[in-house]
Amino acid sequence: MKSLSRLLFISLLSVSISASAQLSIEITGAGANRIPIAVVNFDGEKVLSQAITSVVRADLDRSGLFRQIDSGSMTLAENAPINFSDWRGRGADAVVTGSMLAQANGRYESRFRLQDVTKQSLLDVEAYGHTSAPTQMRATAHRMADAIYEKLTGERGIFSTRIAYVVKSTGRYELQIADADGANPQTPLASREPLISPTWSPDGNKLAYVSFEAKKPVIYVHDLAANRRHVAANFKGSNSAPAWSPDGKRLAIVLTKDGNSQLYLVNADGSGVVRLASSSGIDTEPQFSPDGQSIYFTSDRGGSPQIYAIPVTGGEAKRVTFEGSYNVTARPSPDGKSLAYISQNGSRYQLTLMDLATRQTQILTDSSKDESPSFAPNGRMILYATEVGGRGVLAAVSTDGRTKYKLSVPAADAREPAWSPFSK
Amino acid sequence: MRTSIISASLVAVLLTACSSQPPAPEQKPAAVEDRQPAGASTAPVTSDVIDPYSLAALKDPKSPLSKRSIFFDFDSYIIKDEFKTLLEQHGKFLAANSKIKMLIQGNADERGSREYNLALGQKRSEAVKKALLLNGAKEDQVEAVSLGEEKPRCSDQTEDCWGQNRRGDILYSGEF
Numbered sequence: 001m002k003s004l005s006r007l008l009f010i011s012l013l014s015v016s017i018s019a020s021a022q023l024s025i026e027i028t029g030a031g032a033n034r035i036p037i038a039v040v041n042f043d044g045e046k047v048l049s050q051a052i053t054s055v056v057r058a059d060l061d062r063s064g065l066f067r068q069i070d071s072g073s074m075t076l077a078e079n080a081p082i083n084f085s086d087w088r089g090r091g092a093d094a095v096v097t098g099s100m101l102a103q104a105n106g107r108y109e110s111r112f113r114l115q116d117v118t119k120q121s122l123l124d125v126e127a128y129g130h131t132s133a134p135t136q137m138r139a140t141a142h143r144m145a146d147a148i149y150e151k152l153t154g155e156r157g158i159f160s161t162r163i164a165y166v167v168k169s170t171g172r173y174e175l176q177i178a179d180a181d182g183a184n185p186q187t188p189l190a191s192r193e194p195l196i197s198p199t200w201s202p203d204g205n206k207l208a209y210v211s212f213e214a215k216k217p218v219i220y221v222h223d224l225a226a227n228r229r230h231v232a233a234n235f236k237g238s239n240s241a242p243a244w245s246p247d248g249k250r251l252a253i254v255l256t257k258d259g260n261s262q263l264y265l266v267n268a269d270g271s272g273v274v275r276l277a278s279s280s281g282i283d284t285e286p287q288f289s290p291d292g293q294s295i296y297f298t299s300d301r302g303g304s305p306q307i308y309a310i311p312v313t314g315g316e317a318k319r320v321t322f323e324g325s326y327n328v329t330a331r332p333s334p335d336g337k338s339l340a341y342i343s344q345n346g347s348r349y350q351l352t353l354m355d356l357a358t359r360q361t362q363i364l365t366d367s368s369k370d371e372s373p374s375f376a377p378n379g380r381m382i383l384y385a386t387e388v389g390g391r392g393v394l395a396a397v398s399t400d401g402r403t404k405y406k407l408s409v410p411a412a413d414a415r416e417p418a419w420s421p422f423s424k
Numbered sequence: 425m426r427t428s429i430i431s432a433s434l435v436a437v438l439l440t441a442c443s444s445q446p447p448a449p450e451q452k453p454a455a456v457e458d459r460q461p462a463g464a465s466t467a468p469v470t471s472d473v474i475d476p477y478s479l480a481a482l483k484d485p486k487s488p489l490s491k492r493s494i495f496f497d498f499d500s501y502i503i504k505d506e507f508k509t510l511l512e513q514h515g516k517f518l519a520a521n522s523k524i525k526m527l528i529q530g531n532a533d534e535r536g537s538r539e540y541n542l543a544l545g546q547k548r549s550e551a552v553k554k555a556l557l558l559n560g561a562k563e564d565q566v567e568a569v570s571l572g573e574e575k576p577r578c579s580d581q582t583e584d585c586w587g588q589n590r591r592g593d594i595l596y597s598g599e600f
Contacts, residue, residue: 194574196538215527215600216569217542238546238570241539254543256568260550261543282543298540305540328537342537349536371537416538 021167021409023182023394027061029404034067035152038092042110043077043099048137052100052110055141056148058181059159062396063149063380064403078113078125087117094123094152098144107131112144114151123151135184142179158376162420163383164198164207165394169412175209177224180376180419182407188224196416197241201248201268204421208232208242208251208268219253221268232270243287243295244268245312252276252286252295263297263310277310277317288312289332296320296330296339307341321354323361329372332356333379338399340364340373340382351384353399364401374419385415476513477520482596488513492594494552495587498533501547503555511552514594515559522562527600528552529593530570531577533586542572552592 037060045051060066069092076082076097087095098112107129114124126147130136139160146157158180167174175189175198189195193212200207207222217240222229233239237256244251251268254261261284263276276295277283282305285298294309299317301308304325308317321327326344333340336356343352343361348368354361369387376383376396381403383396388406392413395406408414481487494507503511518524530549532541549568556566578585 194571196542196572196574212571212574215529215595216567217571236567238542240542254539256546256550256570261546282540282547284543285537285539298537305536326536328540344536 021412022185023178023407023409023414025058025062025182025405025407027064027405029064029397029402030061030067031064031398031400031402034065035093036067036069036091037094037096037148037152038069038071038087038090039096040071040074040076040098042097042112043075043080044102045098045100045110047100047102048132050134050137052137052141052144053096053098055138055181056096056145059142059145059157060148062181062403062405063157064398065149065153078111082115084115084117084120092117094148096144096148103129110140110144112148114148124148138179138183142181155380156378156422158378158380158419158422160423161377162204162423163394163407164200164418164420165385165414166195166198166416167409167412167414168194168392175207175222177207188222188227189229198416198418199242199244200418200420201244202246202421203248204423206268207418208244210240210242219251221251221270230270232268233264233266233273235273241285245288246290246292252288252297254284254286263295265312276312276314279317285329287330287332290334290336296332298328298330307339320356327352331373331375331382333375333399334377335379340375342370342373351382351397353382362401364397364399365395365404367395370395372416372418374417376419377422383417383419385417477517479521479524481517489517494548494592494594496548496590496592498586498590500590501544501551503551508555511555512559515556515561518556518562518565519560522565523597524565525597526556526561526566527595528556528566528568529575529595530568531575531589531591531593532570532573533589534573534576534581535586538572538574542570542574545570545572548590548592552594 039053039057041053057068069090077099078097095115095117096112100108100110103109109127109129111127116123124147128140130140142159145159149157161180162177164177167176173191173195174187175195176185176187178185191213196210198207198209210217210219217238219233219239219242220229221232233253235255235257241254242251251266253264253266255264261282263283263286264273265276266273279301281300283297283299287296294311296309298305299308305328307321307327307330308319310317324343327341329342331340339354339356341352342349349370351364351370351373352361353364367386371385373382373384381396381398386395392415393406393408394414394417397404481489491510528549530545532544553566553568576589578588
């Protein structure tokens, strides 16, 4: 009976469950040199319950790279003439105007124009078709914010990406996926047993994770569109810490079938398991370098947990961290030039960033229970789990440590965040 | 084995027996050797005398086999002396019942990385497994796994509480 009720409970939930509590955002820091920008209300957008421009502004604010120039209740279509000297007088370097036009069949077309106030020149003009459904309206706004961000910073925006995380409430664990701003949460999996270590496949279509529903840790790969999953590793002992290879074909995993926690490689379908490294102690938390050539991992082979790197073909492991007695959970940046990890400083566990060329390190937070860092795909921000007032929350910090925001769920713990790759 | 009704009821008994068990000051295993003196042959052997390594012993709350948790010191995977007799009893039970299987779940306190704590819990379950094999259990009877920091018995942030979470738990066939 017990196992029956468990089977019934661990169901792959349909993605329509979005009534679950949404993450709420609190911004607590911003960059030093922010670009002053005016995002003027779009002509015709008032028919929506939430304006497109409010989502665009919130996206740009969260990046910490922009400062909003208030344009009040003014409305300007993208083809309206711009008084550049007026905008310069208000302190804006860039101005965004736009319109939302009703089309046939309940569809809309939203257009925007981004102009450089100083040079009095056109930077970008784009148009997007969508319906008035909140998810489509928000997706359109995120694409606009991505375009604006890229034109003004030269880097790709991450506003259309998603985040995966685990929400723990009493006796219940939910694997959730939300837009990068925490909106539109969906729950592909709920369980009475713990779920940890979700990680996105490089194409953004699947999540690998560890579930304890079999009274032991087992690795699954979950196809999000089909809402189906398969076991990727269920060997005798524990199966944990999955990490995708950059080509999405293999997983680096940790198995204990031959004794203590050790590193293995396995095909994503669960076939062809091979051992990657051997040590007499713990090897865990593998993570591919972006070029796929080496694997960072945590090992206590030197007496305390430290980060090492090993060629993906096996061979000699090189120690990467030397300061302190506890450095774990290595995550290389998307450009491969730096390494985020958790270091223990006294009784605090803090998110730390190392420049791999100079080996210089910087503690990025002032919190004390940081875990599970995950880079945004453009490398600008790092999402991680921490604790505020005894509750688990997600937090993001820019790699310079200046821009910060938190994402929290009411009356539950949010943990184990993973930032998706760029959407196509 | 999960669907066995017999083992399910056995689980119920055992889970009640061990869930309320206090951690640190472990009591000495209760004596089950309650046999009559060798000379007394008048009365037949009564049914409430249980062979210490029989299946019935697993159900007996007075049996040492009802104790299922082994506690560890901070950052340690060494079986403390106070648990050696208990693991000897469980090892001998497995040796006497070769069809019975066991799952050992190692646990760690909450501090630090979840995956690293999973590996620490594994070290504890492997230490328990090693002790059982030394006492006659067979490799294919015993599976050592880890629940890391995910199943704390106590959730306060105190040393006493963390001590309750640094443990190995023993589950027999039908209980997992």
